[in-house]
Amino acid sequence: MTSLTSLTRERLEQKLTTALSPVYLSVIDESWKHAGHAGAISGKGHFVLHVVSERFQGVPRIDRNRMVFEILKQEMASDIHALTVVAQTPSEWASDGGQ
Secondary structure, three states, X not given: OOHHHHHHHHHHHXXXXXXXXXXXXXXXXXXXXXXXXXXXXXXXXXXXXXXXXXXXXXXXXXXXXXXXHHHOHHHHHHOEXXXXXXXXXXXXXXXXXXX
């Protein structure tokens, strides 16, 4: 993980925490898996995001992803090459074993 992607990860965590008040949030930097890939060469990161929030209650999955992408639109334009999103309600997360 580079210092740039580390700073990006911290910024993602901060923005998502502020916007969604998650009960669980995990942002994993997988940029190292993509060394030599076009996005990695440009310095942009590859991240896996798992966010659990009451704000997703009653919101279709596609719209949850849209919410996340809207919150992170600045980073998507400048610092993120790829983002995998898992967005769940607390009850969905609990049904999955809370993991």
